[in-house]
Amino acid sequence: MSYKIDVSNIILDHLRTLVNSDTNKPDFRDWLFFLFIPLILSGYLVYIGYCINDNLSNSLIAGLSIYVGLSINFLMLIFELSTKEFFKTNQRKTIIKQIIANISATTIYSLLLIIFAIIAPIVISNIISSKILHFFLYFFLFEFIFTLLMVLKRIYQVLQGTVEI
Numbered sequence: 001m002s003y004k005i006d007v008s009n010i011i012l013d014h015l016r017t018l019v020n021s022d023t024n025k026p027d028f029r030d031w032l033f034f035l036f037i038p039l040i041l042s043g044y045l046v047y048i049g050y051c052i053n054d055n056l057s058n059s060l061i062a063g064l065s066i067y068v069g070l071s072i073n074f075l076m077l078i079f080e081l082s083t084k085e086f087f088k089t090n091q092r093k094t095i096i097k098q099i100i101a102n103i104s105a106t107t108i109y110s111l112l113l114i115i116f117a118i119i120a121p122i123v124i125s126n127i128i129s130s131k132i133l134h135f136f137l138y139f140f141l142f143e144f145i146f147t148l149l150m151v152l153k154r155i156y157q158v159l160q161g162t163v164e165i
Helices: 008-016 028-047 054-082 090-119 127-160
Strands: none
Touching: 008 090, 028 127, 054 090, 090 127
């Protein structure tokens, strides 16, 4: 992959934020919400045969496309805010860097979801490919939701002045 489009560092930085703030190590809740629950829910949805139809796919693409644009603007806003004196403490700087990694990861998840939603109608004829595609679509959708909730909580805490994450 070209180094210009290699996003592996963003994903690694995002994964490094999934730790307990006291121990700096992942705990059971991190594994539960960012791996096991998305895997279980994705597997269940594929197992029961729930597929994304055209209307849902179009809505997903539209919503996530809007989110991608907003998240890029939001990253610029956070960068601008990070230059303010309030955000210059070491703890707040660390949290801001983590929030930037998390928002960037949700943007990547959004782009993957858009790609999967576009490809889904094409591979419906091949049942195995369709199930694998839908598994990844659901997995990244749940990852997106949980990461977005984490970002919202962190931004709220930073802006409220309580940076214990």
